[in-house]
Amino acid sequence: MDLQLPKSEYPRVVIIGGGFGGIELAKRLKNKPFQVVMLDKHNYHTFQPLLYQVATGGLEADSIAFPLRKIFKGQKNLIFRVAKVTEINAAKNSVITDIGDISYDHLVIATGSTSNFFGNTEIEQNSMPMKSIPEALDLRSLILQNFEKSLIETDIDQKSALLNFVVVGGGPTGVETSGAIAELKKHVIPNDYPEMDLNQVNIYLVENSPELLGPMSPQAQVKSKEFLTEMGVRVMNETRVLGYDGFKLTLQDKAPILSSTVIWSAGVKGQVIPGLDLAEVVRGGRLKTDTQNLIVGYHNIYAIGDVASIIDEETPNGHPGVAPVAIQQGHHLAKNLINLIENKPLEKFKYFDKGSMATVGRNKAVVDIGKIRFQGVFAWFTWMFVHLMTLVGFRNKIIVFVNWLWSYFSYDRGTRLIIRTFAKDRSVDYRTEAPQVKDQISH
């Protein structure tokens, strides 16, 4: 059945996903002759670069997320709906959602990426992804629950599993997360858990390749590893994860690690929606598009951001899955859609690489901007400044800034509440919320 939407004389652009790309595109179409329909399964935008700080108790979830309706406040040609798109019916020019079918003149897929477990369901079942706010909150609860459990655990193996934290994947997320857990160990545990033996708390960063931060400069790669090692993280390069049953992490040619907390940041894949010709899905599960972001084989279905991959002689592997690419593609597609109705020629997307950076911990970050590379305190302040500026919402900027100031001077992390059911089986735990448990039992 069709979803009732306000009528409009203008062609309808349906955007699936309120991430960096979708938001940029929708905003650029403000006051243009389009009816813009934005769909997202959440009612908020997530600032993914700071998810790891939510997961490690540094920030409130609410301060890195922003209500999508607020972003489009006053944009008369935009309609927002919380909806989950289940299928695309390209023949009918409509998308099938859980709140009804929605027809489109132009469809833009901006669904982003999700954790890639490379088909290993055992790891998928037992490890913690960190791609959404609920996942970050679940991880925060799990880390804290395992601290609490370790105090009452009498079995030695079980206890060490509770105190071994493993991050898989040496990209920015992995580096930042393992660094943040190392800071929890250094600054929070001694105060909160005087009974705990710090020597029993181990943080591992496991990476397949010989270096960390793959796409970054050798200087950044070396320095980040140095920083992490100083902070007590056991960096294990050239280490391949074979499996994880929730207790034992098995590695290729290496001794297994007992751990109740394995954080999976080893890869992402595009969140592709059923209904499209999947022959055009390329490396990383991304939708192959031309330089106008048009999905190969379709004339009015576009893809931007992480879910898309412009395969071109200049970019045989597409662009990196980072926010600036999504934002620039959103901006570029808006221009092309306007060109389209003005019968102007479409432009080719050109990515302007502003550089990349990753933070490791207090006063420790690495920055590459073109040929300029620097690491350490100044890099750290640069990282914080850039993230504060790109964070959506003035209130969020203030709250995050206050939290960072607070943490900087107090060496403390503000938010350490176990406030939600841990979503996997281990969630059936006395520390979870009664209503949740009741609810689960009642099913």
Added chain:
Amino acid sequence: MDLQLPKSEYPRVVIIGGGFGGIELAKRLKNKPFQVVMLDKHNYHTFQPLLYQVATGGLEADSIAFPLRKIFKGQKNLIFRVAKVTEINAAKNSVITDIGDISYDHLVIATGSTSNFFGNTEIEQNSMPMKSIPEALDLRSLILQNFEKSLIETDIDQKSALLNFVVVGGGPTGVETSGAIAELKKHVIPNDYPEMDLNQVNIYLVENSPELLGPMSPQAQVKSKEFLTEMGVRVMNETRVLGYDGFKLTLQDKAPILSSTVIWSAGVKGQVIPGLDLAEVVRGGRLKTDTQNLIVGYHNIYAIGDVASIIDEETPNGHPGVAPVAIQQGHHLAKNLINLIENKPLEKFKYFDKGSMATVGRNKAVVDIGKIRFQGVFAWFTWMFVHLMTLVGFRNKIIVFVNWLWSYFSYDRGTRLIIRTFAKDRSVDYRTEAPQVKDQISH
């Protein structure tokens, strides 16, 4: 099986509950010859007076909760455990918990109160309580989910139910909550939901008795009703709720109200733990104690705060269930426990009433301090000041202050994310988080 705890030469005081009373007592026993064991099912203290602001998007959950371990940082004679006490075995001087049995020399029950549905299971099943952080977050999600649902609802009755918000109970919580929802309607809906017809959004405050804020002064009662009415809340005094099936709220001698959101703040009862002689449970499900907070019939089991009721010629109905009573009883009991081991006579508890206050909305509050009564802007600032000062944690004070400043000048509410599964059946909803749903199904 007994829980292993660090040995101590001193008598053990087991405190159940990290609320206002339990915390005050535990802190006062710092450096005293006791081993203090604090048990709570959460790892954080909840500042209940501001829960309604979390439920209505004004504050982050993390800024009104505080990690219990942080409160007792550096208190060497205190052990904290996250544990749920299932039973008290008075004969054996031990409490049975889900992490093992714990013996005590002195037991203090400071479990506080929970929503009282007066035995009406239908209302309990379908209405929203607001006594804990998870409940407040669930309520926030429900309110926002119902706004979203109303946009796609075609059935007229269903739609009006989604836009009718009913608060049952005219105490401070009911007054503050209905006022906060009225402000959401006035300041947030017009921006976020331009499609919505404000005339269809109704807020009801239903109260059994002829006035609001029962225990407060006539001036406060009259003025709060005036404020709420100005703000567009339909205040229904002398209205008795008979039942609520999740859709229709039935009232005695009055037309029913269709509503998907009924918030229950009509009463509380003590959170009594099984195992005690329940003959001594008095009005409001509270444990009857003597003026030394000793539960009648026991020589080493005390109760303080909401769960306790000192029945005395001076206080035939016990003291009100408010934070100051709990704090003063915690302080007083600490003194008595010290007197006990110093063989000094025990003192009788005397409550010093600092007055009471309630906020209705922007620039609108009512304050009674002894014979001094005032309402309006100054009362509102007084209310904010008192709450900021009593809020636990410096960081929390700053964050809350920043949020309040922000809301004051922007007329906005900071946090409007639907971030958790709504805990009742309606939770099985496309807007809830995938992992949660998956989890529930997998059970």
